Amino acid sequence: MTYLKPIFRHPKLPKNKLGYTLKEYEGGISTLCAGCGHDSISATIVQACYEMDIEPHLVAKISGIGCSSKTPAYFLGNSHGFNSVHGRMPSVATGANMANKDLVYFGVSGDGDTASIGMGQFVHAIRRNLNMVYIVMNNGCYGLTKGQDSATADLGSKSKAGSINPFQPVDLASLAVELGATFVAQSFSGDKQQLVPLIKAGIQHKGLAFINVMSPCVTFNNNPGSTKSYDYVREHMQATGTLDFVPEEKPIHAEYEEGTGTTVSLHDGSEMKLHKLALNWDPEDRVSAANAIQQARMKDEILTGLLYINPVYGDLHDIINTSDTPLNTMKENTLCPGTEKLDTINAGFR
Amino acid sequence: MKEQQAIAHPQARVNDFVARFANVNGTGSASANFLFAKAIFRMGIPVTPKNIFPSNIQGLPTWYEVRVSEKGYLGRREGIDLLVAVNAQSMKQDIESVHPGGYLMYDSTKKLHTDMIRGDIHYLGIPMMEMANENYSNPRQRQLFKNIIYVGALSVLLNIEFEVLETLLKEQFAGKEKLIAPNVKALKLGMDYASKHFDYPLDFHLERRDLIKDKILVDGNTACGLGAVYGGATVMAWYPITPSTSVAEAFEKFASKYRIDPETGKKNYAVVQAEDELAAMGMVIGANWNGARSLTATSGPGVSLMNEFIGLAYFAEVPAVLIDVQRAGPSTGMPTRTQQSDITIAAYASHGDSKHPLLFPSTPKECFEMTATSFDLADRLQTPIILMTDLDLGMNDHMSDPFEWDAEKKYDRGKVFNREELEAMGRYGRYLDNEGDGIPYRTYPGTHPSKGAFTTRGTSRDEYAVYTESSEAYVRNMKRLLTKWETAKTIMPEPHLYQEENQQEIGILFFGTSTYSSEEAKDMLGEKGIHLDAIRIKAFPFGEATEAFIQSHKLVFIIEQNRDGQLRSLIINEMQTNPAKLVPVLNYDGMPITADDIASQISNYLKQKTAVAHDLSETYI
Numbered sequence: 001m002t003y004l005k006p007i008f009r010h011p012k013l014p015k016n017k018l019g020y021t022l023k024e025y026e027g028g029i030s031t032l033c034a035g036c037g038h039d040s041i042s043a044t045i046v047q048a049c050y051e052m053d054i055e056p057h058l059v060a061k062i063s064g065i066g067c068s069s070k071t072p073a074y075f076l077g078n079s080h081g082f083n084s085v086h087g088r089m090p091s092v093a094t095g096a097n098m099a100n101k102d103l104v105y106f107g108v109s110g111d112g113d114t115a116s117i118g119m120g121q122f123v124h125a126i127r128r129n130l131n132m133v134y135i136v137m138n139n140g141c142y143g144l145t146k147g148q149d150s151a152t153a154d155l156g157s158k159s160k161a162g163s164i165n166p167f168q169p170v171d172l173a174s175l176a177v178e179l180g181a182t183f184v185a186q187s188f189s190g191d192k193q194q195l196v197p198l199i200k201a202g203i204q205h206k207g208l209a210f211i212n213v214m215s216p217c218v219t220f221n222n223n224p225g226s227t228k229s230y231d232y233v234r235e236h237m238q239a240t241g242t243l244d245f246v247p248e249e250k251p252i253h254a255e256y257e258e259g260t261g262t263t264v265s266l267h268d269g270s271e272m273k274l275h276k277l278a279l280n281w282d283p284e285d286r287v288s289a290a291n292a293i294q295q296a297r298m299k300d301e302i303l304t305g306l307l308y309i310n311p312v313y314g315d316l317h318d319i320i321n322t323s324d325t326p327l328n329t330m331k332e333n334t335l336c337p338g339t340e341k342l343d344t345i346n347a348g349f350r
Numbered sequence: 351m352k353e354q355q356a357i358a359h360p361q362a363r364v365n366d367f368v369a370r371f372a373n374v375n376g377t378g379s380a381s382a383n384f385l386f387a388k389a390i391f392r393m394g395i396p397v398t399p400k401n402i403f404p405s406n407i408q409g410l411p412t413w414y415e416v417r418v419s420e421k422g423y424l425g426r427r428e429g430i431d432l433l434v435a436v437n438a439q440s441m442k443q444d445i446e447s448v449h450p451g452g453y454l455m456y457d458s459t460k461k462l463h464t465d466m467i468r469g470d471i472h473y474l475g476i477p478m479m480e481m482a483n484e485n486y487s488n489p490r491q492r493q494l495f496k497n498i499i500y501v502g503a504l505s506v507l508l509n510i511e512f513e514v515l516e517t518l519l520k521e522q523f524a525g526k527e528k529l530i531a532p533n534v535k536a537l538k539l540g541m542d543y544a545s546k547h548f549d550y551p552l553d554f555h556l557e558r559r560d561l562i563k564d565k566i567l568v569d570g571n572t573a574c575g576l577g578a579v580y581g582g583a584t585v586m587a588w589y590p591i592t593p594s595t596s597v598a599e600a601f602e603k604f605a606s607k608y609r610i611d612p613e614t615g616k617k618n619y620a621v622v623q624a625e626d627e628l629a630a631m632g633m634v635i636g637a638n639w640n641g642a643r644s645l646t647a648t649s650g651p652g653v654s655l656m657n658e659f660i661g662l663a664y665f666a667e668v669p670a671v672l673i674d675v676q677r678a679g680p681s682t683g684m685p686t687r688t689q690q691s692d693i694t695i696a697a698y699a700s701h702g703d704s705k706h707p708l709l710f711p712s713t714p715k716e717c718f719e720m721t722a723t724s725f726d727l728a729d730r731l732q733t734p735i736i737l738m739t740d741l742d743l744g745m746n747d748h749m750s751d752p753f754e755w756d757a758e759k760k761y762d763r764g765k766v767f768n769r770e771e772l773e774a775m776g777r778y779g780r781y782l783d784n785e786g787d788g789i790p791y792r793t794y795p796g797t798h799p800s801k802g803a804f805t806t807r808g809t810s811r812d813e814y815a816v817y818t819e820s821s822e823a824y825v826r827n828m829k830r831l832l833t834k835w836e837t838a839k840t841i842m843p844e845p846h847l848y849q850e851e852n853q854q855e856i857g858i859l860f861f862g863t864s865t866y867s868s869e870e871a872k873d874m875l876g877e878k879g880i881h882l883d884a885i886r887i888k889a890f891p892f893g894e895a896t897e898a899f900i901q902s903h904k905l906v907f908i909i910e911q912n913r914d915g916q917l918r919s920l921i922i923n924e925m926q927t928n929p930a931k932l933v934p935v936l937n938y939d940g941m942p943i944t945a946d947d948i949a950s951q952i953s954n955y956l957k958q959k960t961a962v963a964h965d966l967s968e969t970y971i
Contacts, residue, residue, distance in 0.1 A: 099637040
């Protein structure tokens with residue numbers, strides 16, 4: 001099956017600063033089930049990139065295997081994509097990022113792809129603070145193989161067939177905080193208002209921005225008793241606060257509702273303005289972030305929004321001190337030491 | 351034990367012997383033993399040192415074997431002429447290993463047990479520990495200088511020039527000059543003792559020659575690391591595993607010297623120590639996909655883990671360079687012993703139909719050149735290239751021609767469309783075979799705002815990289831990959847033929863580290879009147895020259911270091927050769943194959959064939 005979208009564009013579609021319409025950020029037609037949460041997340045990525053005036057071809061989309069990992073074909077059609085192998089998106093993204101530090105990297109994964117087969121690579125991408133947005137489209141089940149429980153399925157969650165999950169879930173957000181991730185957020189595919197600014201902030205964050213998005217599987221895990229269904233997630237979401245992402249060049253002072261506001265400055269001078277709703281929680285304090293997530297879980301709540309941020313840590317390139325020039329642009333004159341040096345090297349082995 | 355040696359060694363006693371050092375791992379013996387080997391090299395005499403080491407950091411037995419050969423034979427040779435035994439654990443076994451008429455040098459601080467006395471060898475007792483204790487107070491120094499004392503004694507017994515040893519010590523301790531004097535003192539202690547207590551020189555000894563010329567003494571892993579720097583690699587992703595670890599270390603060492611931006615001090619390369627070999631290969635694929643040259647180095651267990659990713663790179667057509675420093679498998683096998691036993695897994699890595707070009711270097715110079723070349727090949731063929739070296743080549747020092755580099759050389763990045771080319775064309779098709787060689791054009795991410803983007807995937811797709819489950823599109827793609835394979839045959843390095851025209855009915859075929867011993871065996875058999883044509887394979891897929899060699903001989907001995915004759919199987923599989931004419935000559939005990947072993951296997955086979963030839967009315971000689 002090959003789907004092609006119509007190329008007709010309405011002449012009056014609004015354009016961003018680069019002169020692109022939203023359409024130019026879209027991808028191919030999705031082959032996922034109608035109503036799949038993942039498609040909403042794709043639309044959110046499209047929206048965030050459009051609003052941030054990102055050149056679509058300067059984005060690289062890398063994924064593993066599974067329903068979620070198919071989505072890079074359905075957004076940013078002018079970007080290169082890499083649908084790699086199961087659980088190995090982080091390593092492919094690491095290599096790609098090492099080769100060219102100047103692109104925006106989206107790593108798209110699922111709960112099976114990250115919390116089971118790819119757990120090791122997830123952990124190590126966080127350790128290295130790779131500069132990328134790492135999105136997990138988390139539906140608690142293996143959709144492509146017809147709905148088996150995944151490692152993020154909650155204890156006691158009921159499957160479509162009626163069985164109860166007897167295992168403890170892997171809580172990816174807690175784990176990411178514990179591992180020292182420098183940006184951890186959680187959201188819901190049905191909450192575009194929350195997700196768009198989170199993705200924008202994630203793009204701007206220099207380092208690994210981990211966003212765990214509850215994204216219900218309409219076909220296999222949307223039944224009563226499931227803790228990853230649309231109804232359940234909507235009812236149990238508890239936001240840490242509202243967030244506005246403020247690019248460096250045009251500060252916006254968002255209107256806040258009642259409560260305390262806080263501002264997080266990013267590496268390039270842009271700001272995130274947070275309107276805090278959660279109590280006793282400081283987004284720049286790991287311990288308080290970990291506590292907030294755990295306390296919400298104990299109350300059967302899903303804490304969403306930005307959970308933790310360390311804006312100054314530095315990404316993998318900073319850590320290993322690679323050149324400011326992308327490595328993939330270097331030629332012989334920079335890379336090859338030449339014949340004279342080889343003579344010296346030879347002499348050292350005589 | 352090996353089979354009875356069919357052919358005696360030539361009895362020349364000048365510059366022709368094997369010395370073995372039996373030490374305890376972690377006692378500083380390696381540098382003393384290397385000093386011994388390097389001194390012989392500096393005297394212009396061909397030398398081959400080999401480390402036979404345990405999978406251990408401290409305490410287990412380790413050996414260092416040095417073959418000296420006036421004729422320039424660089425393979426391992428059996429029959430130890432001189433054994434320096436300073437390890438009580440392995441003493442009995444060590445003494446048994448000495449060739450009749452040979453010498454045993456030992457620490458006579460403690461008297462040898464009568465069990466250790468053999469009537470057919472000479473004993474050279476030196477109270478090494480006693481001398482070290484008398485002259486040095488620091489316990490670590492006592493242990494280290496005991497090793498230098500035996501080198502001093504050997505220099506008298508074998509005629510190693512003192513000035514050469516002294517110069518080497520000065521070079522070794524440049525910047526730490528304080529250490530030179532106590533080392534020289536230890537050398538002299540050994541020299542004095544030997545000259546007072548023994549007749550010297552021994553019946554086999556050294557004489558200065560000019561046989562080294564401009565050759566270098568270096569290990570293959572260092573050469574691979576350097577080759578990657580010269581070949582333009584910028585991303586090295588790796589996971590530690592013996593015996594490949596020093597490839598990554600060498601890359602980093604040379605890169606940190608020659609790849610630092612002079613203005614910013616930042617690195618024009620990235621080294622990532624991955625969480626496992628899977629991740630290492632994933633990183634290599636990601637970096638190559640994004641237009642950087644990237645490599646990884648591993649050994650057999652790592653190749654096993656990389657199989658899925660290698661299949662992805664083959665099918666999605668992403669360049670990758672993998673250096674496989676082979677060791678004895680399967681499983682953990684003998685992790686510090688050598689073999690050529692990953693041929694099958696490397697050639698056919700991955701599920702599904704897939705095959706991969708292999709390179710077989712046999713010297714450090716080839717490790718350097720082939721590593722550098724592998725990036726051009728990977729970019730041109732858009733597929734993984736696997737360099738098949740091994741522990742013997744990778745971790746031992748080898749006398750080699752010096753590294754050479756063409757100052758005019760440009761990297762061949764293969765078929766890549768740039769922004770202008772994309773701008774000028776209609777619809778871009780990632781997998782269109784425009785030129786009929788099976789190789790399509792790729793684009794790097796970020797090249798053009800609206801053209802050239804596509805999704806790379808391990809799933810089936812059409813010529814425009816659009817996902818498809820069409821059987822026709824799948825088959826077209828798989829066939830095109832075979833066309834590419836045919837193209838690969840024309841650009842891989844040609845084999846080396848040892849004769850201009852084939853003259854014999856019987857040939858030998860070998861590759862990699864079996865080369866030195868195969869060449870020597872060819873000479874040994876020639877002296878016995880058994881003349882053989884020879885070919886050395888440098889790459890897979892095999893080209894026409896290899897096919898012609900096999901076709902034009904009645905019988906071809908395939909010499910390799912594994913149990914199952916893996917290269918032989920590959921030849922049978924890929925060239926539909928009649929298996930009956932390919933005779934395996936194998937060694938897989940983890941030690942480098944020897945000429946004696948090869949020669950005896952071949953001559954025994956031919957003797958048996960001749961014995962039955964009358965009945966079968968066919969002859970093989």
